[in-house]
Amino acid sequence: MNYPKVFIIILNWNGLQDTLECLESVFNLDYPNFEVIVVDNGSIDDSVEIISKRYTQVILIANEENLGYTGGNNIGMRYAMEHTADYMWLLNNDTVVEPDTLSKLVDAAEKFPDIGLVSPVIYYYDEPDKVQFCGSYVDWGNSTILYAAIKDAQVSDEFQCGENVCLWGTALLIRKSLIEKIGYLNEKFFAYWEDTDYSIRSIRSGFRNMVESLAKVYHENQSPEEGIPNKGNHYYYFMIRNEYFLWVQYVKGLKKILYLKKYLAKVIGNAASFRFYLGKEFADACFDGAWSAFRGVGGPWDKNIKMPFILMKIFSWHPYFLENLLNGEFLNIFSETLKRVKVKLLRICNNG
Numbered sequence: 001m002n003y004p005k006v007f008i009i010i011l012n013w014n015g016l017q018d019t020l021e022c023l024e025s026v027f028n029l030d031y032p033n034f035e036v037i038v039v040d041n042g043s044i045d046d047s048v049e050i051i052s053k054r055y056t057q058v059i060l061i062a063n064e065e066n067l068g069y070t071g072g073n074n075i076g077m078r079y080a081m082e083h084t085a086d087y088m089w090l091l092n093n094d095t096v097v098e099p100d101t102l103s104k105l106v107d108a109a110e111k112f113p114d115i116g117l118v119s120p121v122i123y124y125y126d127e128p129d130k131v132q133f134c135g136s137y138v139d140w141g142n143s144t145i146l147y148a149a150i151k152d153a154q155v156s157d158e159f160q161c162g163e164n165v166c167l168w169g170t171a172l173l174i175r176k177s178l179i180e181k182i183g184y185l186n187e188k189f190f191a192y193w194e195d196t197d198y199s200i201r202s203i204r205s206g207f208r209n210m211v212e213s214l215a216k217v218y219h220e221n222q223s224p225e226e227g228i229p230n231k232g233n234h235y236y237y238f239m240i241r242n243e244y245f246l247w248v249q250y251v252k253g254l255k256k257i258l259y260l261k262k263y264l265a266k267v268i269g270n271a272a273s274f275r276f277y278l279g280k281e282f283a284d285a286c287f288d289g290a291w292s293a294f295r296g297v298g299g300p301w302d303k304n305i306k307m308p309f310i311l312m313k314i315f316s317w318h319p320y321f322l323e324n325l326l327n328g329e330f331l332n333i334f335s336e337t338l339k340r341v342k343v344k345l346l347r348i349c350n351n352g
Helices: 016-026 047-054 068-081 101-111 157-161 176-182 194-204 233-248 254-277 280-295 309-317 319-327 330-351
Strands: 006-012 034-041 059-063 087-092 095-097 115-124 131-133 136-139 144-147 171-175 208-219
Touching (some): 006 068, 006 101, 016 087, 034 047, 047 059, 059 068, 068 087, 068 176, 087 095, 087 176, 101 115, 101 208, 194 233, 233 254, 233 280, 254 280
Parallel strands (some): 034 059, 115 208
Antiparallel strands (some): 115 171, 136 144
């Protein structure tokens, strides 16, 4: 039986313990033809030294600085392309894989030569019976991404292998011929939304993307909870900035104007929520991310680029009014404001 050559690319940035656990599971894979590349993004926690000693079979590439998800993975992908790769598997370092995960992914890709990207079903690490991701779909009419309904990891045909399927980069198998056609990850994104962009580029080049529902990966990510999770203000900066980068590439004419109005409403609403639940620095990160987006500034977060103070004041004046006004949801203006006042009064009472 023919086993295509797979390079597994794991990106590490000061995440030594996660990476070691991931590597342990990777070297228990039953797939017989793979090599492992660990790309270290300028870690300062002795990752390079410890990994190189413990896993001498790993190809270790040490970057002097953090090049982000895109830059770090691109370095690993270029190495793999230069060394007879048939597939590349981008694998987050905070994942653990089943022994047969890679075999199932490659089998799925080999059955359909027009498949460019394949993802396993992704489960929560701390709740291994709970699905985190099992496919998403581009809603071009509304410039948004719809996620498959999670129900016992059963994925509908539309999400499993439809013409508009988008995948996460958490455990993404990539066919060599796709890279030859569309190139590497867009480093303008640095981190977040780059996998959606890559999925759309795959679709637009004539390939299809799919979820292999029999393959499993466990990912250390926060389970859904009430309120807004504190993932660090950098996360919200990149999420806001890069969402804009994604959609302005593809929406045209009147749709672009409508998208810009929708995007600005989201920025204003998110900043207000971040300020309320997480603090001012999160609201500022949201505004600064949008300002960098409008200016076309990609790559790592340049903290010298900030939204002008006067604009932030205008957008913060009455955010729920502005958000609903931009969205044309006039009936929500009063009800949303009243809801926020009630929450604030409850907090004051509880603290009193």
